[in-house]
Amino acid sequence: MIIVREVKTKKERKQFINFPLKLYKNNPYFVPPLYSDEVKALNHKSPYEKEIETKFFLCFKENNVVGRIEGIIQKQYNELKSEKRIRFTRFDCINDLEVAKSLFNAVFEFGKSKGMEICCGPLGSSDFEREGLLIDGFDQVSTFSEQYNYPYYQTLIEAIGFKKEVDWVESKLLPSIDDKKTCEKLNKISSLLLKKYDLHIASTNISSSKYLDKYCDGFFDCVDIAYSKLYGTVPFKKETRRNVIKQFKMILNPNDLVIVLDKSEKVVGIGLCLPFIGEALAKSGGKLTPLALLRLLKVIKKPKVIELALVCVLPEYLNSGITSIFLSRMLELLSSGKIDHFETNLNLETNIEVRNQWKRFNSIEHKKRRSYFISLK
The missing domain is CATH 3.40.630.30 (Gcn5-related N-acetyltransferase (GNAT))
Structure with a gap:
C-alpha cells in the first residue's frame, strides 16, 4: 500500500533529508547539498521564505520511505509574470511509476487548492538553487550547484504527462x-x-x-x-x-x-x-x-x-x-x-x-x- 504524507514532524524532516543519501549511497556521481541548508529549508528558514509557500511530502510503501517531493509556490514570480504556477523540486523516488504518481498528485492537489494552473520543474525558489532534471551525462560527477538523478526519473516524469519546457546544457x-x-x-x-x-x-x-x-x-x-x-x-x-x-x-x-x-x-x-x-x-x-x-x-x-x-x-x-x-x-x-x-x-x-x-x-x-x-x- 502506498501512502503519501505531508512532512510535519522532526522524524519526517529527517527522513526527507536522508532519503536521497540512502538512494544514492555509493553512487560516485551524486553530490549532496549542505545538510544544514536542507534542515533550514525543512524548518521553513530558507533565505526565500517570505517569497514562497511550500509543502514537503514523503511517500511510504510497506512502512518504508520510497520517495519525496517539495511543492513551491513562488509568489513573487507569479505576481511578476501574471501566472499561476507551482514548482516541484527535491523529487527523488525509487523506480516505481505509482510512487511517482502519488508524489506528484500531492503537489498537484496543493497547487490546485491555491488556484495554481501549471506545475513546472524541477525548479527551486530562485535561480541560485538546484534546478533541472538531468537527462544526459549520467556518467559525470555532478557539481555542487546542481542535482544528480538516475536516468529513470525522466521516464517516470514523462509517463505522468509532463512535457519539455526548456533545456540547459553544461560544458567542461x-x-x-x-x-x-x-x-x-x-x-x-x-x-x-x-x-x-x-x-x-x-x-x-x-x-x-x-x-x-x-x-x-x-x-x-x-x-x-x-x-x-x-x-x-x-x-x-x-x-x-x-x-x-x-x-x-x-x-x-x-x-x-x-x-x-x-x-x-x-x-x-x-x-x-x-x-x-x-x-x-x-x-x-x-x-x-x-x-x-x-x-x-x-x-x-x-x-x-x-x-x-x-x-x-x-x-x-x-x-x-x-x-x-x-x-x-x-x-x-x-x-x-x-x-x-x-x-x-x-x-x-x-x-x-x-x-x-x-x-x-x-x-x-x-x-x-x-x-x-x-x-x-
Missing part, C-alpha cells in the same frame, strides 16, 4: 596548448575595452566579508537586471540578498568574484567562480563534520575544479565585449596548470551567445538538464 572547459595565446589576446582586448568605456575592476585588497558587504547590492542589482528575462528567475529582495551573501562567505575568495565598475562605482558586470566542493562533502552526506571541514578548507585553498556560478553584464554593455575580462581570467587559470578544468553549470540551450563563448576554450558539452510543465486544469 579543459586546458589547451592555445590558452596562453588566447589569454594574451583577450587581455589586450580587455584593457582597451576598460579604457574605451571608462570602466575598472573592483579592488580585492580587503577581506572577503568586507568585499561581499561592499558590493552586495550592486551585485544583486546587476544580476536582477541581466537575468530578468531568463526562464524561472526572480529578483532578490533586500533581506534575501543578505541571507544569500551569508551562504557565500564560507567558501568565496574575493579573487573568485570579478566585479566591473563604471566611473561612478556602479556594478556593470560580474564574473563569479566557486571552488568545486562536492567531493569534500560527499563522504559526510553534506554534513560539516571536522573531517569534512578539513577537506573543504583544502579544496577552497587549492581547488582542482572550478564551477562557473555566473557571468552577467548590464544590457547597455551586452555587446561591448567586456565579458572578455572574465574569459581571460579563466584562460589564465587553465594555462597556469593550477586547475584541471572549469564546469560552466547551466546555460539555456537557446542562449547561443553564452554557448559560443566556450568555443574559445577546449570545451565539451557533457550534460543536459530539462525543466518540464504540465497543466493542472
Whole structure:
C-alpha cells in the first residue's frame, strides 16, 4: 500500500533529508547539498521564505520511505509574470511509476487548492538553487550547484504527462596548448575595452566579508537586471540578498568574484567562480563534520575544479565585449596548470551567445538538464 504524507514532524524532516543519501549511497556521481541548508529549508528558514509557500511530502510503501517531493509556490514570480504556477523540486523516488504518481498528485492537489494552473520543474525558489532534471551525462560527477538523478526519473516524469519546457546544457572547459595565446589576446582586448568605456575592476585588497558587504547590492542589482528575462528567475529582495551573501562567505575568495565598475562605482558586470566542493562533502552526506571541514578548507585553498556560478553584464554593455575580462581570467587559470578544468553549470540551450563563448576554450558539452510543465486544469 502506498501512502503519501505531508512532512510535519522532526522524524519526517529527517527522513526527507536522508532519503536521497540512502538512494544514492555509493553512487560516485551524486553530490549532496549542505545538510544544514536542507534542515533550514525543512524548518521553513530558507533565505526565500517570505517569497514562497511550500509543502514537503514523503511517500511510504510497506512502512518504508520510497520517495519525496517539495511543492513551491513562488509568489513573487507569479505576481511578476501574471501566472499561476507551482514548482516541484527535491523529487527523488525509487523506480516505481505509482510512487511517482502519488508524489506528484500531492503537489498537484496543493497547487490546485491555491488556484495554481501549471506545475513546472524541477525548479527551486530562485535561480541560485538546484534546478533541472538531468537527462544526459549520467556518467559525470555532478557539481555542487546542481542535482544528480538516475536516468529513470525522466521516464517516470514523462509517463505522468509532463512535457519539455526548456533545456540547459553544461560544458567542461579543459586546458589547451592555445590558452596562453588566447589569454594574451583577450587581455589586450580587455584593457582597451576598460579604457574605451571608462570602466575598472573592483579592488580585492580587503577581506572577503568586507568585499561581499561592499558590493552586495550592486551585485544583486546587476544580476536582477541581466537575468530578468531568463526562464524561472526572480529578483532578490533586500533581506534575501543578505541571507544569500551569508551562504557565500564560507567558501568565496574575493579573487573568485570579478566585479566591473563604471566611473561612478556602479556594478556593470560580474564574473563569479566557486571552488568545486562536492567531493569534500560527499563522504559526510553534506554534513560539516571536522573531517569534512578539513577537506573543504583544502579544496577552497587549492581547488582542482572550478564551477562557473555566473557571468552577467548590464544590457547597455551586452555587446561591448567586456565579458572578455572574465574569459581571460579563466584562460589564465587553465594555462597556469593550477586547475584541471572549469564546469560552466547551466546555460539555456537557446542562449547561443553564452554557448559560443566556450568555443574559445577546449570545451565539451557533457550534460543536459530539462525543466518540464504540465497543466493542472
